[in-house]
Amino acid sequence: MPRNFAIIDLFAGPGGLGEGFSRAGRNPATPMDIHLSVEMDDYAVQTLRLRSFLRSFDSFPPEYYEALNTGTVLPSWSELYPSNWKLAQGEVRRRVLGAHGVFEEIAVELDKAREANHGDTILIGGPPCQAYSLAGRSRNKGKTGYVAEEDDRHYLYREYVRILDRLRPAAFVMENVKGMLSSRVDGGGIFSRVLDDLEGAGGTGYRLLPLAAVPPADGQRADGRDFLIRAEQHGVPQARHRVIVLGIRKDMAVPDVNSPLLGDPADPVTVAEVIEDLWKLRSGLSRQDETSAWQSTVKAQAEAIASHGSIDPGVRDIALHLARDEALPSKRLSRRVLDADRLPDHLKDWIRDDRLSAALQHETRGHIPDDLGRYLFSAAYARVHDRAPKLSEFPDFLQPRHRNRASGDFADRFRTQVATRPSTTVTSHISKDGHYFIHPDPAQCRSLTVREAARLQTFPDDYFFCGPRTQQYHQVGNAVPPYLAFQIAKAVRRLID
Structure with missing residues (x-):
C-alpha cells in the first residue's frame, strides 16, 4: 500500500510551490496531497481556494472551462458543488x-495531519523576504532610525521553524531570496x-541537502x-535565483546522494518561446484611449526616434518601419492564442490545457x-543588440524628467525582456x-x-488569479515557479519513497 504524504504549505502566496507538489503528488506510487495552505493576502487566498477546489476533481468542472472560454464570471461553486467548495475552504x-493565537490554531491542524498520515507529512513554504532582498535592504537604509535587529521580518523564518518543530515532517522545503x-x-x-x-528542528533534527549541487560526501553541511x-538552468524561462533548502528528517532511511537532485543544467528557454504564441496587443493610452489615437501616438514617437541625429542605424530602421506601418496592433484584450507554438515539449505539456481555448488575463x-x-x-x-539599453543610452528627448535619473540607481529603469534569452526575475x-518588464516586440x-x-x-494557462489586475501581477511576482517546484517535489519523492 503506498504511503500518502500530507503537504502543509506556509506563506503560500498564490500557490506556486503547492501547484508543483500537488502535480507531482498525482503519482499513485507516492501520492502527495495538500492538507493545509496558510497565506495572509486576501486575493492570494481566493486564488488558492479556487485552485484547491479545482484539484478536488479528477478533471476540472465543465462550468470552469465554459466561464474561462467565454469570458464570463465564474459561477458560485458553493451552490454547484457545495461539498468540494467546503473542503477547499477548510x-x-x-x-x-x-500573529497572536495563530500558531495555536494551526497546531491543531498540524497534529491532525501528522496523526492521520502516521508522520508522513511534508512542510513547504517561503517566509516573507523583504528584509533580506537587496532592494528591501536598500530601502531600509534610507529609513530614518531603521535598526535591522528590531525588524521582525528578519525573524519570521522562526515561525516556519516553530511549525517544523511541531509537525516533525518527513521532509521540508524552505524558499527565500x-x-x-x-x-x-x-x-x-x-x-x-x-x-x-532548521538542522536542529523537530527533536531528531534534519539533514540539509542542496538541490542543484552535490552534497558533501562526509555528511557535513553544504556551503551556503x-x-x-538558478531557475533558468532547470527549464524555467526566467533568471530567477533563489535559496532553497531541502531537509530530510535524520531518522529517515534515504539513498546516498552523489549527484545534484535536480539533475544537470538544461538548455535555457527563451522569452520568445513561451509568449510569442499569445495574441499581439497594443498598449493603452492613459488618456483618450482609442485605437486610432494610440496608433497615431506610436507613429509620432517612431518618427521622433528615427529623425534623431545620433540614433543607432538598426533602431532607426525599426522606427521608420513602425512610422509607416499600417498594421500596428489594435486590441488591448485578447482571449485568443495563435497557432504558432514554440513552447518546448516539457513546458507545452505543463502549461497547455486542451480544454482551454482562451488566453486568460491577457490584457x-x-x-x-x-x-x-x-x-x-x-x-x-x-532586438538589434540582444540586450536592453541602459538609461544613459536613451536619446535625450526620451529621458525621464526625474531629478535622480543621473544618479545611476535607475540605470535599468526601462528594461525590455530580451526575446532570445530567459527573462530577468519576475518580481512583485x-x-x-x-x-522593468517591457515586451520585446517594438x-x-x-x-x-x-x-x-x-x-x-x-x-499553467488554466491557472486563474483572483482580484484586480494589480493584485494579479503581485501574486505572479511573489510566487515560486510551479514547474521548478514540480521538479523539487519529484526529487523529494524519490528520497522519501
Whole structure:
C-alpha cells in the first residue's frame, strides 16, 4: 500500500510551490496531497481556494472551462458543488503567521495531519523576504532610525521553524531570496543561523541537502551558496535565483546522494518561446484611449526616434518601419492564442490545457505617450543588440524628467525582456508600473500582461488569479515557479519513497 504524504504549505502566496507538489503528488506510487495552505493576502487566498477546489476533481468542472472560454464570471461553486467548495475552504486559511493565537490554531491542524498520515507529512513554504532582498535592504537604509535587529521580518523564518518543530515532517522545503545569503543582523550572517535552526528542528533534527549541487560526501553541511538554485538552468524561462533548502528528517532511511537532485543544467528557454504564441496587443493610452489615437501616438514617437541625429542605424530602421506601418496592433484584450507554438515539449505539456481555448488575463495596461516612445526605443534596441539599453543610452528627448535619473540607481529603469534569452526575475514590482518588464516586440509598445508574466513563471494557462489586475501581477511576482517546484517535489519523492 503506498504511503500518502500530507503537504502543509506556509506563506503560500498564490500557490506556486503547492501547484508543483500537488502535480507531482498525482503519482499513485507516492501520492502527495495538500492538507493545509496558510497565506495572509486576501486575493492570494481566493486564488488558492479556487485552485484547491479545482484539484478536488479528477478533471476540472465543465462550468470552469465554459466561464474561462467565454469570458464570463465564474459561477458560485458553493451552490454547484457545495461539498468540494467546503473542503477547499477548510484547506486554505487566511492567517498572519506570527500573529497572536495563530500558531495555536494551526497546531491543531498540524497534529491532525501528522496523526492521520502516521508522520508522513511534508512542510513547504517561503517566509516573507523583504528584509533580506537587496532592494528591501536598500530601502531600509534610507529609513530614518531603521535598526535591522528590531525588524521582525528578519525573524519570521522562526515561525516556519516553530511549525517544523511541531509537525516533525518527513521532509521540508524552505524558499527565500538570494539576499538571505548576505543579509547580516547583530553582526553576523542570518543564513548560518537559519541553517542551524532548521538542522536542529523537530527533536531528531534534519539533514540539509542542496538541490542543484552535490552534497558533501562526509555528511557535513553544504556551503551556503550551494543552496542557491538558478531557475533558468532547470527549464524555467526566467533568471530567477533563489535559496532553497531541502531537509530530510535524520531518522529517515534515504539513498546516498552523489549527484545534484535536480539533475544537470538544461538548455535555457527563451522569452520568445513561451509568449510569442499569445495574441499581439497594443498598449493603452492613459488618456483618450482609442485605437486610432494610440496608433497615431506610436507613429509620432517612431518618427521622433528615427529623425534623431545620433540614433543607432538598426533602431532607426525599426522606427521608420513602425512610422509607416499600417498594421500596428489594435486590441488591448485578447482571449485568443495563435497557432504558432514554440513552447518546448516539457513546458507545452505543463502549461497547455486542451480544454482551454482562451488566453486568460491577457490584457494590457495604459501608458503615457512618452513611455510609449521609451518602450518602442528599448524594445527596438534590444532586438538589434540582444540586450536592453541602459538609461544613459536613451536619446535625450526620451529621458525621464526625474531629478535622480543621473544618479545611476535607475540605470535599468526601462528594461525590455530580451526575446532570445530567459527573462530577468519576475518580481512583485511588476504590479506597479511595468517599466522593468517591457515586451520585446517594438510594435506593441507595452509592458507584459499578467498571462505573459505567468508564462515566464511557468503557471499553467488554466491557472486563474483572483482580484484586480494589480493584485494579479503581485501574486505572479511573489510566487515560486510551479514547474521548478514540480521538479523539487519529484526529487523529494524519490528520497522519501
